[in-house]
Amino acid sequence: MNKLIWILFLISTSIFSQKTDEAQLRAIYDAALTQGKAHDWLSHLSNQIGGRLSGSVQAQQAVDYTKKQLEELGLDKVWLQPVMVPKWTRGLPEFAYLETSPGVTINMPITALGGSVSTPFRGIKANIVEVKGIDELAILGKQRLEGKIVFFNRPMDATKISTFDGYSGCVDQRYSGAAEAAQYGAIGVIVRSLSLRIDDLPHTGAMSYGDIAVENRIPAAALSTRASDLLSASISLNPDVNFYFKQNCQQLEDVPSFNVIGEIKGSTYPDEIIVVGGHLDSWDLGDGSHDDGAGCVQSMEVLHILKKIGYKPKRTLRVVLFMNEENGLRGGNKYAEVAKSKNENHVFALESDAGGFTPRGFTFDCSDANFDQIQSWKPLFEPYLIHMFVKGGSGADIGPLKNDKIVMAGLRPDSQRYFDHHHAANDTFEHVNKRELELGAATMTSLIYLMDTYGSVKEN
Amino acid sequence: MNKLIWILFLISTSIFSQKTDEAQLRAIYDAALTQGKAHDWLSHLSNQIGGRLSGSVQAQQAVDYTKKQLEELGLDKVWLQPVMVPKWTRGLPEFAYLETSPGVTINMPITALGGSVSTPFRGIKANIVEVKGIDELAILGKQRLEGKIVFFNRPMDATKISTFDGYSGCVDQRYSGAAEAAQYGAIGVIVRSLSLRIDDLPHTGAMSYGDIAVENRIPAAALSTRASDLLSASISLNPDVNFYFKQNCQQLEDVPSFNVIGEIKGSTYPDEIIVVGGHLDSWDLGDGSHDDGAGCVQSMEVLHILKKIGYKPKRTLRVVLFMNEENGLRGGNKYAEVAKSKNENHVFALESDAGGFTPRGFTFDCSDANFDQIQSWKPLFEPYLIHMFVKGGSGADIGPLKNDKIVMAGLRPDSQRYFDHHHAANDTFEHVNKRELELGAATMTSLIYLMDTYGSVKEN
Numbered sequence: 013m014n015k016l017i018w019i020l021f022l023i024s025t026s027i028f029s030q031k032t033d034e035a036q037l038r039a040i041y042d043a044a045l046t047q048g049k050a051h052d053w054l055s056h057l058s059n060q061i062g063g064r065l066s067g068s069v070q071a072q073q074a075v076d077y078t079k080k081q082l083e084e085l086g087l088d089k090v091w092l093q094p095v096m097v098p099k100w101t102r103g104l105p106e107f108a109y110l111e112t113s114p115g116v117t118i119n120m121p122i123t124a125l126g127g128s129v130s131t132p133f134r135g136i137k138a139n140i141v142e143v144k145g146i147d148e149l150a151i152l153g154k155q156r157l158e159g160k161i162v163f164f165n166r167p168m169d170a171t172k173i174s175t176f177d178g179y180s181g182c183v184d185q186r187y188s189g190a191a192e193a194a195q196y197g198a199i200g201v202i203v204r205s206l207s208l209r210i211d212d213l214p215h216t217g218a219m220s221y222g223d224i225a226v227e228n229r230i231p232a233a234a235l236s237t238r239a240s241d242l243l244s245a246s247i248s249l250n251p252d253v254n255f256y257f258k259q260n261c262q263q264l265e266d267v268p269s270f271n272v273i274g275e276i277k278g279s280t281y282p283d284e285i286i287v288v289g290g291h292l293d294s295w296d297l298g299d300g301s302h303d304d305g306a307g308c309v310q311s312m313e314v315l316h317i318l319k320k321i322g323y324k325p326k327r328t329l330r331v332v333l334f335m336n337e338e339n340g341l342r343g344g345n346k347y348a349e350v351a352k353s354k355n356e357n358h359v360f361a362l363e364s365d366a367g368g369f370t371p372r373g374f375t376f377d378c379s380d381a382n383f384d385q386i387q388s389w390k391p392l393f394e395p396y397l398i399h400m401f402v403k404g405g406s407g408a409d410i411g412p413l414k415n416d417k418i419v420m421a422g423l424r425p426d427s428q429r430y431f432d433h434h435h436a437a438n439d440t441f442e443h444v445n446k447r448e449l450e451l452g453a454a455t456m457t458s459l460i461y462l463m464d465t466y467g468s469v470k471e472n
Numbered sequence: 473m474n475k476l477i478w479i480l481f482l483i484s485t486s487i488f489s490q491k492t493d494e495a496q497l498r499a500i501y502d503a504a505l506t507q508g509k510a511h512d513w514l515s516h517l518s519n520q521i522g523g524r525l526s527g528s529v530q531a532q533q534a535v536d537y538t539k540k541q542l543e544e545l546g547l548d549k550v551w552l553q554p555v556m557v558p559k560w561t562r563g564l565p566e567f568a569y570l571e572t573s574p575g576v577t578i579n580m581p582i583t584a585l586g587g588s589v590s591t592p593f594r595g596i597k598a599n600i601v602e603v604k605g606i607d608e609l610a611i612l613g614k615q616r617l618e619g620k621i622v623f624f625n626r627p628m629d630a631t632k633i634s635t636f637d638g639y640s641g642c643v644d645q646r647y648s649g650a651a652e653a654a655q656y657g658a659i660g661v662i663v664r665s666l667s668l669r670i671d672d673l674p675h676t677g678a679m680s681y682g683d684i685a686v687e688n689r690i691p692a693a694a695l696s697t698r699a700s701d702l703l704s705a706s707i708s709l710n711p712d713v714n715f716y717f718k719q720n721c722q723q724l725e726d727v728p729s730f731n732v733i734g735e736i737k738g739s740t741y742p743d744e745i746i747v748v749g750g751h752l753d754s755w756d757l758g759d760g761s762h763d764d765g766a767g768c769v770q771s772m773e774v775l776h777i778l779k780k781i782g783y784k785p786k787r788t789l790r791v792v793l794f795m796n797e798e799n800g801l802r803g804g805n806k807y808a809e810v811a812k813s814k815n816e817n818h819v820f821a822l823e824s825d826a827g828g829f830t831p832r833g834f835t836f837d838c839s840d841a842n843f844d845q846i847q848s849w850k851p852l853f854e855p856y857l858i859h860m861f862v863k864g865g866s867g868a869d870i871g872p873l874k875n876d877k878i879v880m881a882g883l884r885p886d887s888q889r890y891f892d893h894h895h896a897a898n899d900t901f902e903h904v905n906k907r908e909l910e911l912g913a914a915t916m917t918s919l920i921y922l923m924d925t926y927g928s929v930k931e932n
Contacts, residue, residue: 045630170505170907173856208907370830370886372857396633397832399859426830426886428907447630447668447888 033392033465037458039321041396044454049316050309051446053081054368057309058299058441065296066336067099067267074292075270078308078333082274085316089277092270095346097336099264100127102296106233108202108257110243111137112250120243122202122233123214123297124259125186126339127221131231135258136161136200142247146184146192158197161255164189165204165244167237168431175427176366179206179434183217190232191222201232202255204240206431212236213436216295218339233257271343272333276315280326284467285351287330287361288314288460291337291344291409298439302430306368306449308333310423313453314460325464327359334409337365341408348412360463362421362456363407367433368449369425373400374459378419381469386419389462398455400424419468423456493852493925497918499781501856504914509776510769511906513541514828517769518759518901525756526796527559527727534752535730538768538793542734545776549737552730555806557796559724560587562756566693567595568662568717570703572710580703582662582693583674583757584719585646586799587681591691595718596621596660602707606644606652618657621715624649625664625704627697628891635887636826639666639894643677650692651682661692662715664700666891672696673896676755678799693717731803732793736775740786744927745811747790747821748774748920751797751804751869758899762890766828766909768793770883773913774920785924787819794869797825801868808872820923822881822916823867827893828909829885833860834919838879841929846879849922858915860884879928883916 044050057064057074064071075092082090106124109117138159143149144166149157164185168178183206190201205215214234221229235243246253272292278284290307294300311331318325334343351358362374373393376383387401406420414420425448433439504510517524517534524531535552542550566584569577598619603609604626609617624645628638643666650661665675674694681689695703706713732752738744750767754760771791778785794803811818822834833853836843847861866880874880885908893899 041633042631171502173501173911175907370888397860400857428830428911429905432905445889445892447635451633451888 033462036323036461037392040317040457040461041454043317043320044313044450044457045447047320048313048450048453050313050449050453053309053312054301054305054444054449055441057305058301062299063296064292064294064300066097066269066293066339071269071293071335075272078272078292078312082272082312082331085274085319087274087276087315089275091273093273093346093350095269095271095335095342096266097269097342098340099267100339101262101264103260103262106257106259108233108255110246111254111256112246120239121212121214121236122257123216124261125203125219125232125234126216126295127219127263128190128232128259128261129229130260130262131200131258135256137254137256138199139252140202140247140255142244146188149192149196154196157193160198161200161202162189162193162198163202163243165240167204168206168208170208175208175431178208179431182206186217186234187219190219190230191224194224194228194230198230200230200257202257203232203234205234205237207237207434207436209432210237210241212238213438215434215436216297217435231259233259269335271335271347274315274331276325276329278327278329279324282328283357284327284359285330285356286327286460286464287332287358287410288456289332289334289409290364292333293336293338295338295435297435297437298433299441300439301441301444302367302433302439303435304337304365306444307364310364310368310449310453310456314457317453317457318461323461327464329460329464337409344409345412351413358413358418359468360419361406361410361413362423362459363410364423364452364456365407365409366423366427367425367430368444368452369429370448371398371423371425371452371455373398373424374421375402375404375406375424376419376421377404377406377414379469379471381471382419385466385469393458396451396455419463421459423452425452493922496781496783496921497852500777500917500921501914503777503780504773504910504917505907507780508773508910508913510773510909510913513769513772514761514765514904514909515901517765518761522759523756524752524754524760526557526729526753526799531729531753531795535732538732538752538772542732542772542791545734545779547734547736547775549735551733553733553806553810555729555731555795555802556726557729557802558800559727560799561722561724563720563722566717566719568693568715570706571714571716572706580699581672581674581696582717583676584721585663585679585692585694586676586755587679587723588650588692588719588721589689590720590722591660591718595716597714597716598659599712600662600707600715602704606648609652609656614656617653620658621660621662622649622653622658623662623703625700627664628666628668630668635668635891638668639891642666646677646694647679650679650690651684654684654688654690658690660690660717662717663692663694665694665697667697667894667896669892670697670701672698673898675894675896676757677895691719693719729795731795731807734775734791736785736789738787738789739784742788743817744787744819745790745816746787746920746924747792747818747870748916749792749794749869750824752793753796753798755798755895757895757897758893759901760899761901761904762827762893762899763895764797764825766904767824770824770828770909770913770916774917777913777917778921783921787924789920789924797869804869805872811873818873818878819928820879821866821870821873822883822919823870824883824912824916825867825869826883826887827885827890828904828912829889830908831858831883831885831912831915833858833884834881835862835864835866835884836879836881837864837866837874839929839931841931842879845926845929853918856911856915879923881919883912885912
């Protein structure tokens with residue numbers, strides 16, 4: 013072939029692939045919006061099973077259900093990967109009140125933080141001290157905190173456009189507040205719920221005591237945003253107010269559970285593995301529809317859509333439904349551990365764990381060369397209003413797979429409503445819009461299709 | 473000044489304005505997200521007043537309330553612009569059933585279309601014939617349609633990424649279905665609700681009889697999507713099924729009403745007028761929160777935010793809350809008529825009438841030179857995830873202002889959920905997210921700020 017013909021060949025190939033890619037993405041979106049199963053799957057997970065706390069009966073039901081659904085897709089292989097998970101139980105409903113003066117009380121909606129110890133059986137009542145952050149504890153010191161309940165009340169910053177930025181600016185209070193306050197002799201911790209919405213729903217979430225001895229651990233609970241505002245106003249009127257709360261959660265022994273895995277073997281490069289996933293466990297207050305039922309069914313949908321449009325992946329494509337993201341990350345760690353022990357070559361991992369809202373794009377954790385290749389695909393996504401291709405984190409569950417070669421990505425849906433529901437009793441099915449969920453699945457499928465077709469950029 | 477100094481001056485001025493613009497947009501978004509009034513205003517319009525059908529008591533209450541709120545903002549001038557509006561009333565709740573065989577009936581949720589005539593007092597019952605569009609009427613002909621009820625059942629196309637494209641592909645059935653079917657002797661029309669959600673809520677909306685004589689007009693109602701699927705399945709099992717419906721809506725004489733207008737006089741170019749608005753009337757089934765309470769309070773918020781950040785517009789800035797967009801457009805026509813009669817120079821008009829969802833950008837109806845200027849502002853909007861700056865329609869109410877000089881724009885929020893609520897009983901306050909509403913207001917304010925600062929591009 014002479015040079016001119018070669019160039020013409022390259023151009024025509026490139027135009028041809030671009031047209032093919034355009035047509036494939038159109039087929040993917042069409043299939044997701046008209047033949048998708050994600051919404052039905054989510055309805056079952058949410059409405060028939062419900063909240064899926066690690067180690068619960070519901071978590072096991074979710075394992076059984078999703079395994080069966082993946083088997084029905086006719087994948088090459090579906091299996092369960094055993095993993096031991098922590099088992100924390102909430103016990104009886106929590107109860108709390110503010111005592112503004114002796115005998116005058118206002119009930120307040122709280123929820124125990126995941127991992128917290130119980131209060132004594134009769135609950136605890138003490139003067140409550142408001143702080144806006146962990147830093148203030150050292151200023152107040154043992155003298156002002158000993159025997160008190162500490163109230164962490166720094167709200168999320170509403171001016172952050174991504175609500176995740178507001179969340180990450182506050183989550184230290186929930187995660188480490190009790191461990192820090194215990195060091196100053198506090199006997200309990202109440203944390204403002206991590207939500208920008210002013211309402212009556214407390215939002216739970218993981219906390220850690222770090223290396224504090226079991227006998228020194230103090231109970232911690234989240235308070236609704238509206239009650240937090242009321243409590244703060246009451247304290248500023250009268251710093252002597254008392255707060256009472258009672259919870260009887262327990263940390264039990266680890267129990268066996270599973271990651272659920274389904275696979276289509278690659279036709280050309282079977283040893284190059286692409287993973288797409290979400291986490292199957294959830295908190296117990298709602299039914300875990302957005303966090304992360306949505307991510308699970310979208311990940312399952314990726315394989316379903318590719319089958320529907322008749323696309324046969326060149327690389328091995330795995331959906332992984334990770335167990336125990338919320339309070340342990342044991343599933344993510346186990347998957348990476350097994351992958352390493354088998355010397356598996358993971359080239360791309362994509363997680364959806366930011367809710368089933370309208371997709372806006374992805375964040376990527378990868379080399380510049382891979383990021384350049386990915387950005388060259390941006391125009392393909394424009395008809396679907398997908399516009400965010402930025403560097404950033406990917407997902408907690410796929411995190412342990414990270415090395416200097418793999419491309420990692422996280423789906424980024426519109427974030428405005430996420431923390432209205434996150435870890436609260438209103439993370440429920442009716443708050444997931446079918447089309448938004450489906451568009452997310454289609455967007456993930458499109459990226460997987462492109463990564464499978466073109467592969468990651470190999471560097472030295 | 474020598475050339476080099478002049479160039480340096482220009483560059484520094486340009487960098488300075490860019491920094492100023494960046495800072496102003498940041499101040500606008502911060503104010504909207506932390507000091508906004510839009511959500512409280514909407515709560516009043518939705519929860520204290522409710523649905524605001526033209527000519528209703530509620531529409532007048534909304535006029536009074538918004539006028540008072542604009543007055544409290546301390547604008548230079550607030551006034552009511554009189555306009556006569558049509559008054560259509562729904563009357564008693566509609567009732568419908570499908571009769572699968574004599575005496576065996578299934579009740580079906582319908583709602584009269586706006587502008588429809590009543591059925592006879594006892595309702596009408598007839599064999600019902602399904603069509604997928606107006607075209608099919610001519611094929612069936614008078615022979616097959618005379619004395620029948622016609623059921624228009626073409627669903628919105630789910631593969632359209634913008635749900636507005638799905639809507640515009642179907643709305644002819646609702647708007648003209650009755651006028652067309654009447655010409656073939658049909659005695660009533662039932663239209664599938666214009667929504668992609670499968671549920672039990674019928675969606676109303678405007679229809680027209682064109683020039684059909686009053687005595688030949690036939691009643692028309694919308695049927696919920698779920699009932700439409702059931703009806704269609706029933707007809708395909710047995711084409712002889714009958715349908716019954718009863719409604720007693722009425723078209724009354726026109727009544728007086730108002731556009732509500734507030735103004736800040738321009739400091740430098742007072743004769744150049746910038747308009748921002750939405751429509752104050754709504755349908756009667758829900759409380760008109762998304763359509764278009766959201767657009768009204770966002771438009772009011774534009775002036776509120778600019779006052780909050782201490783920005784004094786160079787051009788005259790007007791908020792206009794138009795009356796009667798839904799069933800007449802009398803407010804929009806009146807505003808343009810008065811503007812023309814006063815020889816006013818409108819340079820820019822922006823409407824928000826696509827729901828209070830996360831803003832994605834704007835569509836523009838303007839000259840290429842103006843579009844180029846607007847596109848040069850795109851980077852300023854990137855931190856706020858505003859990415860859509862495309863040519864397209866603007867808004868129904870501002871439409872009559874169109875000439876070859878004015879720049880017209882429409883806010884484009886995320887469209888996925890809009891038609892779940894549009895014209896139905898669930899267009900209610902709890903379905904508007906506070907932050908999404910506020911981000912829309914901030915995005916509108918930012919564009920108004922830039923148009924006011926730089927002006928429109930004047931061409932010959």
